[in-house]
Amino acid sequence: MNISQVAKRAGLPAKTIRYYEDIGLVRPARGDNGYRSFSDQDVHKLTFLSRARALGFSIEDCRRLLALWEDTDRASSDVRSLAQEHLSRIEAKIADLAAMRETLSTLVQACQGNDRPDCPILRKLGNTP
Amino acid sequence: MNISQVAKRAGLPAKTIRYYEDIGLVRPARGDNGYRSFSDQDVHKLTFLSRARALGFSIEDCRRLLALWEDTDRASSDVRSLAQEHLSRIEAKIADLAAMRETLSTLVQACQGNDRPDCPILRKLGNTP
DNA sequence: GATAAAGGTTCCCCTCACTGGAAGGTCAAG
DNA sequence: CTTGACCTTCCAGTGAGGGGAACCTTTATC
Numbered sequence: 001m002n003i004s005q006v007a008k009r010a011g012l013p014a015k016t017i018r019y020y021e022d023i024g025l026v027r028p029a030r031g032d033n034g035y036r037s038f039s040d041q042d043v044h045k046l047t048f049l050s051r052a053r054a055l056g057f058s059i060e061d062c063r064r065l066l067a068l069w070e071d072t073d074r075a076s077s078d079v080r081s082l083a084q085e086h087l088s089r090i091e092a093k094i095a096d097l098a099a100m101r102e103t104l105s106t107l108v109q110a111c112q113g114n115d116r117p118d119c120p121i122l123r124k125l126g127n128t129p
Numbered sequence: 130m131n132i133s134q135v136a137k138r139a140g141l142p143a144k145t146i147r148y149y150e151d152i153g154l155v156r157p158a159r160g161d162n163g164y165r166s167f168s169d170q171d172v173h174k175l176t177f178l179s180r181a182r183a184l185g186f187s188i189e190d191c192r193r194l195l196a197l198w199e200d201t202d203r204a205s206s207d208v209r210s211l212a213q214e215h216l217s218r219i220e221a222k223i224a225d226l227a228a229m230r231e232t233l234s235t236l237v238q239a240c241q242g243n244d245r246p247d248c249p250i251l252r253k254l255g256n257t258p
Numbered sequence: 259g260a261t262a263a264a265g266g267t268t269c270c271c272c273t274c275a276c277t278g279g280a281a282g283g284t285c286a287a288g
Numbered sequence: 289c290t291t292g293a294c295c296t297t298c299c300a301g302t303g304a305g306g307g308g309a310a311c312c313t314t315t316a317t318c
Contacts, residue, residue: 004265018267019305033313035266044257051254056229059304069251079250080242087233090226097223100185104216113209121208122198125180128173133294143295148276162284164295188275 001038010046130167139175
């Protein structure tokens with residue numbers, strides 16, 4: 001299968017698939033014309049990667065997940081702890097963003113938003129305590 | 130004032146302050162020895178930037194906010210709409226992350242996390258629908 | 259058979275907001 | 289005088305690709 005077919009099936013841009021080959025996540029065969037020739041297993045792998053990325057796993061996490069996926073002797077605890085750590089990072093990020101949201105939303109509500117210069121947002125940012 | 134003093138007061142790494150000069154956010158004077166010499170106003174600006182960055186504003190947003198801050202004839206509506214757009218982006222990001230969190234948390238809970246290979250997380254990622 | 263369009267390839271630079279480190283100049287203390 | 293802390297510039301790298309040039313192959317059409 002050629003790259004654009006695979007791109008459609010896996011839900012990834014062709015550029016991304018080439019990049020994933022570059023960094024060693026997939027190793028598609030090559031045809032005589034130099035084109036990449038993807039097996040069904042390659043496609044399956046790329047679909048896996050696409051889903052893992054969509055869940056926010058980093059590329060390095062994806063590499064580890066892929067290795068676990070291919071290792072039929074894995075321990076599910078290894079997968080679970082990887083996912084748990086990622087979940088914790090996501091929760092931390094949500095907490096950070098939620099704090100920003102609170103502050104921003106308060107400030108936006110306090111700002112008149114008219115043509116006068118007075119603005120609580122700038123006051124907050126420029127305040128010399 | 131020298132850079133490391135300013136770094137402490139503004140709560141920014143010295144490297145970051147140099148970077149902000151590079152991209153034209155601040156223009157500290159220079160002493161005869163070539164050292165940057167920051168005025169109180171420079172420090173005030175950098176503190177402003179530090180706070181705006183802490184609220185998640187991009188550098189380009191910060192540039193605009195700084196311009197508005199320095200423009201005493203600004204309209205508060207300009208500030209407000211900038212902040213409102215940023216708030217919307219943050220809320221979108223939170224929604225994305227919350228969706229990931231839901232999926233991940235469900236999967237993590239479903240995984241036994243023992244030394245057997247069976248794992249719902251990998252099943253979900255590798256599922257061929 | 260000629261040609262044009264579509265798809266493939268590599269290669270290099272760009273993003274964002276810094277961060278690390280090397281090589282070297284300056285300053286204050288002992 | 290030397291040591292160490294501070295300052296300077298410049299170069300390279302981060303994560304995860306994206307844009308685009310230059311060029312090759314396949315396919316469809318005339």
